[in-house]
Amino acid sequence: MMLDQVVLVAAVTVLGMMEQAYFSLKVIYARRKHSVSPPATTGPPEFERVFRAQANCSEYFPIFIFSLWVAGVFFSQALAALFGILYLYGRYLYFHGYAESAQGRLEPLYFSAKMQWALIAQSGLGVVCSLTHAYLGLDLMHSVTHL
Amino acid sequence: MMLDQVVLVAAVTVLGMMEQAYFSLKVIYARRKHSVSPPATTGPPEFERVFRAQANCSEYFPIFIFSLWVAGVFFSQALAALFGILYLYGRYLYFHGYAESAQGRLEPLYFSAKMQWALIAQSGLGVVCSLTHAYLGLDLMHSVTHL
Amino acid sequence: MMLDQVVLVAAVTVLGMMEQAYFSLKVIYARRKHSVSPPATTGPPEFERVFRAQANCSEYFPIFIFSLWVAGVFFSQALAALFGILYLYGRYLYFHGYAESAQGRLEPLYFSAKMQWALIAQSGLGVVCSLTHAYLGLDLMHSVTHL
Ligand SMILES: N[C@@H](CCC(=O)N[C@@H](CS)C(=O)NCC(=O)O)C(=O)O
Ligand SMILES: N[C@@H](CCC(=O)N[C@@H](CS)C(=O)NCC(=O)O)C(=O)O
Ligand SMILES: N[C@@H](CCC(=O)N[C@@H](CS)C(=O)NCC(=O)O)C(=O)O
Numbered sequence: 001m002m003l004d005q006v007v008l009v010a011a012v013t014v015l016g017m018m019e020q021a022y023f024s025l026k027v028i029y030a031r032r033k034h035s036v037s038p039p040a041t042t043g044p045p046e047f048e049r050v051f052r053a054q055a056n057c058s059e060y061f062p063i064f065i066f067s068l069w070v071a072g073v074f075f076s077q078a079l080a081a082l083f084g085i086l087y088l089y090g091r092y093l094y095f096h097g098y099a100e101s102a103q104g105r106l107e108p109l110y111f112s113a114k115m116q117w118a119l120i121a122q123s124g125l126g127v128v129c130s131l132t133h134a135y136l137g138l139d140l141m142h143s144v145t146h147l
Numbered sequence: 148m149m150l151d152q153v154v155l156v157a158a159v160t161v162l163g164m165m166e167q168a169y170f171s172l173k174v175i176y177a178r179r180k181h182s183v184s185p186p187a188t189t190g191p192p193e194f195e196r197v198f199r200a201q202a203n204c205s206e207y208f209p210i211f212i213f214s215l216w217v218a219g220v221f222f223s224q225a226l227a228a229l230f231g232i233l234y235l236y237g238r239y240l241y242f243h244g245y246a247e248s249a250q251g252r253l254e255p256l257y258f259s260a261k262m263q264w265a266l267i268a269q270s271g272l273g274v275v276c277s278l279t280h281a282y283l284g285l286d287l288m289h290s291v292t293h294l
Numbered sequence: 295m296m297l298d299q300v301v302l303v304a305a306v307t308v309l310g311m312m313e314q315a316y317f318s319l320k321v322i323y324a325r326r327k328h329s330v331s332p333p334a335t336t337g338p339p340e341f342e343r344v345f346r347a348q349a350n351c352s353e354y355f356p357i358f359i360f361s362l363w364v365a366g367v368f369f370s371q372a373l374a375a376l377f378g379i380l381y382l383y384g385r386y387l388y389f390h391g392y393a394e395s396a397q398g399r400l401e402p403l404y405f406s407a408k409m410q411w412a413l414i415a416q417s418g419l420g421v422v423c424s425l426t427h428a429y430l431g432l433d434l435m436h437s438v439t440h441l
Contacts, residue, residue, distance in 0.1 A: 003367070003368065003424050003428070004424065004427070004428035007421060007424040007425055007428055008425075009367075010368060010417075010421050010424070010435050011421045011425060013360055013364055013413065013417075014364060014417050014418050014421050017360060017361055017414050018359050018414065018418075020357055021357075021410075021411075021414070028216060033214075036152070036395060038343075038346060038392075039339065039342040039343045039345070039346040039392075039396060040342075040400070041308070041346070045186065048186040048187075049185075049186045051186070052185060052186040052188070052202075055353075057171070058353045059205045061356055061357070062208055062212070062356040063164050063167055063168075063208070065356070065360055066160055066164060067164055068210055070157050070160055070161060073150070074150065074154075074157060077288050097216040098185075098186075102184060102185050102186060105185070116168075117168075120161065120164050120165065120168070123157075123160075123161050124165075127157050127158045127161050130150050130151065130154040130157070131154055131155075131158060134150075134151035134154055137428075145342050151384050154325050183330050193332065195333040195334075196332075196333045198333070199332060199333040199335070206349075206352045209355055209356040209359065210311050210314055210315075210355070212361055213307055213311060214311055217307055217308060220297070220304075221297065221301075221304060245332075245333075249331060249333060252332070263315075264315075267308065267311050267312065267315070270304075270307075270308050270311070271312075274301060274304045274305045274308050277297050277298065277301040277304070278301055278302075278305060280298070281297075281298035281301055
């Protein structure tokens with residue numbers, strides 16, 4: 001595998017790690033602001049929403065990165081990177097929406113969930129094409145990626 | 148690296164992501180059923196067991212996928228995919244066992260823990276063989292993978 | 295990609311998985327010692343600190359591994375493995391420091407955070423060099439890695 005065949009998804013990965021670091025810093029500030037010292041994880045609703053927003057984004061982060069890479073390698077790097085950027089943008093809105101109100105998390109959640117499903121679908125499609133190519137000798141991949 | 152050298156572990160990765168998405172949907176349904184609105188994470192024991200079952204599976208998901216890929220690339224793709232499928236099956240039983248009772252999580256937990264340790268052992272063995280090959284010129288890998 | 299171009303970061307990945315498994319076992323022992331049965335996650339402060347120490351390490355584990363691999367593939371495998379080992383050592387101190395007192399987690403946290411930022415910086419630098427190489431034809435990579 002050549003580096004330039006994965007450099008776009010690697011770039012989105014780096015952006016994603018920076019976003020996660022940013023969410024973590026926000027939790028640290030919220031802990032200070034609302035005086036919620038570890039190991040406590042409960043406190044005023046304002047704190048708990050920030051805490052849960054980061055926890056929720058962290059929970060899905062590995063799934064996001066795995067789907068980004070499998071889609072990028074087995075389906076289309078450019079498409080995976082595009083949906084990846086949109087996912088990260090949706091998660092940014094989710095974090096800030098959730099920090100404001102529980103209701104505020106919903107719209108961006110639906111958006112980023114759609115981007116996540118799109119990446120999983122691309123991963124699944126790419127893998128199925130590769131499997132049929134490797135084990136049945138059919139080149140579906142060629143037809144699908146040239147849509 | 149050729150795509151068909153990793154397509155089986157990629158397929159297990161896609162299955163794993165779909166399983167995680169399924170667990171998340173189950174938490175969302177349990178939140179509705181037991182009226183536990185975010186950011187709350189506590190409620191009736193029935194809810195908390197579903198919530199924790201998904202949290203526990205999410206916590207181990209990255210470790211599982213990393214061990215699957217390192218074992219698949221450095222040891223044996225077919226074996227890694229096999230243990231990977233069994234792990235995911237064990238996690239399915241864990242989730243539903245835990246949702247029913249705390250006791251119900253134990254048997255499938257022991258099973259999936261064994262699959263996880265097997266994958267870590269295969270990763271470790273594969274990496275040690277590769278290290279000795281790269282730095283000492285000994286081809287242990289050849290002998291081990293031809294057992 | 296040849297296996298020996300990633301075998302060092304794969305080795306650090308295996309060590310990291312073993313460290314995470316060790317932290318999990320510590321939580322299981324703490325649950326027994328302090329009689330905190332799942333799905334409960336609260337109990338005496340001694341338990342909660344062990345529980346949160348493992349939760350915090352798990353939360354950052356994927357970010358750590360992704361940055362390790364992107365830095366190792368796009369920047370320098372030897373440097374990534376070195377900072378990776380130091381990160382894991384810092385997390386070991388963090389876990390035991392946090393288990394003793396909330397204050398005890400801070401010094402090792404700052405240390406492992408620095409290692410984590412170094413890996414993200416190396417990832418970012420490596421990816422930017424690869425992007426400029428792939429799309430602009432400039433070989434910054436060559437100059438940077440030969441500093
Ligand atoms: N861990 C999540 C799993 C399901 C999920 O992602 N839920 C969405 C929609 S209810 C969410 O925004 N959860 C808020 C949260 O995790 O705090 C949860 O507890 O809700
Ligand atoms: N985060 C886990 C780490 C250790 C673990 O995996 N424990 C197993 C056996 S006690 C489990 O099923 N935990 C239930 C849970 O995480 O809710 C915990 O809190 O227990
Ligand atoms: N989930 C973390 C995110 C931010 C973080 O990593 N905080 C550091 C410095 S306050 C920590 O050691 N947190 C302790 C913990 O997670 O229990 C938190 O709740 O604090």
